[in-house]
Amino acid sequence: MISIKIKMSVDTIQDSELNEFAELIQLHLITNTTYAFRTVNIDGVLFYPVIHKCSKIVNFECVNITCRMKTKENDTVLEKYSAYYKKYKSIVEALTIIKSVISSYKLFNGDLLSPIDYKMAKMEEKINPYTDKQVCCVCYENTMDITVCEHYLCMRCRETCIRKDKRDCPMCRNPGIVNIYNIDNGLINNNEYSSLKAAIEFERADSRNVSTSPFRVYSFQHAIAQRVRSMSSESAEEIAISVLNNLEESGYSDEYLSEVSEIGEDGNDVLEEQHDLSLLDVNI
Numbered sequence: 414m415i416s417i418k419i420k421m422s423v424d425t426i427q428d429s430e431l432n433e434f435a436e437l438i439q440l441h442l443i444t445n446t447t448y449a450f451r452t453v454n455i456d457g458v459l460f461y462p463v464i465h466k467c468s469k470i471v472n473f474e475c476v477n478i479t480c481r482m483k484t485k486e487n488d489t490v491l492e493k494y495s496a497y498y499k500k501y502k503s504i505v506e507a508l509t510i511i512k513s514v515i516s517s518y519k520l521f522n523g524d525l526l527s528p529i530d531y532k533m534a535k536m537e538e539k540i541n542p543y544t545d546k547q548v549c550c551v552c553y554e555n556t557m558d559i560t561v562c563e564h565y566l567c568m569r570c571r572e573t574c575i576r577k578d579k580r581d582c583p584m585c586r587n588p589g590i591v592n593i594y595n596i597d598n599g600l601i602n603n604n605e606y607s608s609l610k611a612a613i614e615f616e617r618a619d620s621r622n623v624s625t626s627p628f629r630v631y632s633f634q635h636a637i638a639q640r641v642r643s644m645s646s647e648s649a650e651e652i653a654i655s656v657l658n659n660l661e662e663s664g665y666s667d668e669y670l671s672e673v674s675e676i677g678e679d680g681n682d683v684l685e686e687q688h689d690l691s692l693l694d695v696n697i
Contacts, residue, residue, distance in 0.1 A: 435504035442466045446619045450511065452476050456520040457569040460496065462511045464504070468612035471510045473497040473525055477575045478568065480594045481561075482603040485614060492617075494594045495602050496568075497525035498609045520568055522557040523596050547597070550583050559595045562587045568594070 438448050442464075450462040459476035474493040482492040497514060501507040518525040521534050543555040551570035558567050564584040566574075571591055574580065580591045595601070603613060 431505055431508055435508060438464065438504050438508075446616055453515050455515060455518060455525060458496075458520060458572045460525075461493070462515070464501075464507050464511075465612040465616070467615055468608055469502070470498050470500055470608055470612050471507050471514075472609065472612060473514060475594075477572060477592055478594050479592055480601050480603050482601070482610070482613070490617075491593070492603055492613055494523075495609055495613070496520065496523060498602075498606065498612075500608065523568060523594065523602070557597050559597050560584075560587070561590050561593050561595050563595075563597075565597075566591070 441448050446466050448464040448466075452459050452461060454460075455473070458478070460473045461476055463472045463474060465472060472495050474495045476493075478494045479491045480494040481489050484490055497518065499510050501510060513527075514525060517528050519528070519531045520526075521531055526534060538555070543557075547555055547557060547565060549556045549558070549565050549567040549570055551574070552567060554567060556565055556567040558565065558571070560566050560582050562582050562585055564582055566583065571594070574583065574591045580589045581587060582590055603610060
């Protein structure tokens with residue numbers, strides 16, 4: 414009985430701290446599109462756990478390993494390789510996901526898998542075995558991970574090579590390519606999952622917007638709210654349109670512009686909304 418009460422007390426404290434942390438993250442997301450945690454070593458590879466606000470996903474992106482990603486404009490750019498992502502409904506749920514991945518997930522052919530998924534993937538090898546070629550050229554473990562020059566190199570060994578500043582292909586000495594992830598089936602996570610791809614592209618667009626203007630969308634919303642406090646709906650709409658035009662000229666993304674354009678729709682009702690955390694579109 415005593416041990417049960419102690420456990421309940423510890424759980425209550427942990428829940429309270431989790432909720433407090435979630436609230437702080439939510440405040441951070443007022444003026445930022447992401448919250449990135451400090452680096453964590455999972456199964457020998459360094460990752461950044463990242464909470465994306467607009468697409469509501471948790472993303473585990475590599476610190477040192479990149480991949481070639483196709484953009485909406487059909488260009489190819491280098492982006493941090495994502496080994497795992499998952500949708501969340503609240504910040505608390507996002508934190509729970511991150512905690513679970515850090516504590517128990519393992520790498521398998523470029524993906525972070527839960528204990529049960531990892532066990533099933535290993536058992537699947539008996540039904541669908543690797544070919545003789547699918548062997549890491551460093552550790553000789555089976556893998557589907559390859560270099561851009563199509564030599565087999567698992568993620569753990571790739572990470573080790575990068576940390577030792579050995580960035581040439583271990584097999585053909587192709588210079589500076591070890592950090593670029595590839596897989597022999599061609600299915601790169603950053604290109605295959607629409608939610609993940611949208612989050613990465615939005616973050617890239619956001620970084621461009623920040624570099625071209627000193628303001629953020631929510632800063633504009635707050636400024637507009639101050640100016641429409643004693644104005645009519647028509648005046649508020651005129652201000653919103655004016656700011657929208659300025660943002661468009663500064664190169665802000667369509668998604669940002671749509672957020673600002675909504676400000677003039679409800680006239681003075683926007684005043685109450687400016688101090689409402691529902692602006693974040695993120696639930697604690």
